Amino acid sequence: TESLKAFVSQGDHILVTDSVYQPTRKYCDHVLARFGVEVSYYDPLIGGDIKDLIKQNTSVIFVESPGSQTFEIQDLPTIADVAKENGITTILDNTWATPLYLKPFDLGIDVSVHAATKYITGHSDAMLGIISTNEACYDRIRDSVRLSGQCAGPDPIFLGLRGLRTMPTRLKQHWKSGIKVAEWLAARPEVARLIHPALPSHPGHNLWKRDFNGASGLFAFILHDVSDDAVGRLLENTQLFGMGYSWGGFESLLIPFDPRSYRTATEWNAEGPAFRIHIGLEDPDELICDLQIGFDAMNVS
Template sequence: MSKLSPETKKKIKSRTKLVYAGRNPAEQFGFINTPIYRGSTVLFDTVEELRDYKARFNYGTRGTPTTEALEIAWSELAGAATTTLVPSGLAAVALALMTAVKAGDHLLVTDSAYRPTRIFCDTILKRMGVEVEYYDPLLGGEIASLFKPNTSAILTEAPGSQSFEMQDIPAISAAAHARDICVILDNTWATPLFFSPHTHGVDLAIEAGTKYLSGHSDLLLGLVSASATWARRLRSTFDAFAMCAGPEDVYLALRGLRTMELRLKEAERQAFRLALWLQQRPEVREVLHPALPTCPGHDIWKRDFAGSSGLFSVILHPASDAAVAAMLDGLELFGLGYSWGGYESLLVPFDCSDYRTATTWNPGGPALRFQVGLEDLDDLQADLDAGFARLRATA
């Protein structure tokens, strides 16, 4: 952070940190933002400098001032020793797993994991000779009962990306570290603003920068941050793959970083109010939002998290596929589309039942995942009210 003393860096709050982290105007001729550096080749003045692989920059795949700015900023925000940037959230999952496991290892994966994560584990990792076992996300410290002599890593999500089970990350981390097992967390839902991964025992933290870091649904980016113990191994694995994020996407993410807390808190406020409204709807059986006292896992959320985001799920009372389609197809403000974390509201129906293996998904009705954006809440409720009328009329 430019001009900030070490003492000030320790004292400032996250909102201030987001403004200053990773910026050094003195290196940019006084301009506030680090510009986009595009390039592969770096020139050196001497053979000695050319052969110095410890140089700050020596080739495009090893990083540029643009990528370095975001890596430094994110490490400060997440309380990490280092951060690497990759082209997507799923690439971040892959990099973290490839850092932690090898052929012959046993990997534990939460049964609530992001489905593309499961596909990577069930195809690429199994092809490599990694034994993948799924576990009940509610196990907490009892996960130790699943450890084998060759267990090397645990992949967690808090909460689950669709079904919103809240995992006890500190308990899992304590059990894992007693056996030198790496703890990996997909922290995209909360971001480091609402859950500080490395202070809760996480070794490798995954973030889909596509979501709240971007905030505008116009880029793909993944980040993996590491504790001091895992920093060197993460960086060497990244260097071996050289799966580099594009400079324009990194620059846009740096722009998004400066306003991320404001957007995230507004999305939190909007989503919580909408969740309360949905709880009162006669068509709704259950709202899966960790900040609601009625949601399973609320106590863990309240203990460990500083907030919630704009993503949650709803279980409807039994209704036909045609009725749900009538409700969703006629929505005017809620878009039907994947991803989340942008300024626009989205809705997707989902069903976990066909790929759960350690647990059973049987919620008792159709499931919808809400991404709440920055529109006027009254307008969103009116759009949903009309949708529920279509649901009732078709049922």
């Protein structure tokens, strides 16, 4: 939110990906809009055609790749080029990949934000956010943060520094284990679609290979149509997967999602119930066994 506030004024227009993290959307709709900032949401797969949405007063293009929950990969260099041609600031939510697996400034992005609560701290025990900018944007971010009275406490900063020391090792395991579980899920008869940018089946896989250096442990899958009771049995019978929103820690998580109620520029068409899954640092074979138990329970008629 601070990164957005630093670059908008009353009467401005901003473009925000339709796959943005939902709290960011709420901030745009309920705070920025109240102060006279017009917000337009766009298809994350728009690429260079985003030029057609730009207005004279467009000040920011907000991107998130992969997209929240649905994991669309955006063409970041192309969007950044269009923004630069029109004097527009680009802001990227880079929480999924972290600075290790995506280098936003190399792709032309101006500002990169991270929910450091997730992979950077890595233990689900601190609330922390990070803004990184190029030199041209630094003063505006610094002044906005200072004037807002924003300041991280010493304990979250200590925990963030602790997490940075182990993040390369942890992320390698999240990536490796995530791929193993994803490939197992893709072969399951209950699964209609697996959504993981690092797998060749993903529509944006070639963009992922071009722009990213790795993958985290967060992805999604969609079941064939089943009842709510069946979904409940799946969730209730997995013992190693918690149900929680704040991924990026050592533990594995599994939650259902449905973005139809708040997406406005795209249409979500799913074969059945959708799940966001985070693969933690547990033994992936044990996680697969746990999911097997959940599917067995789900399949009981």
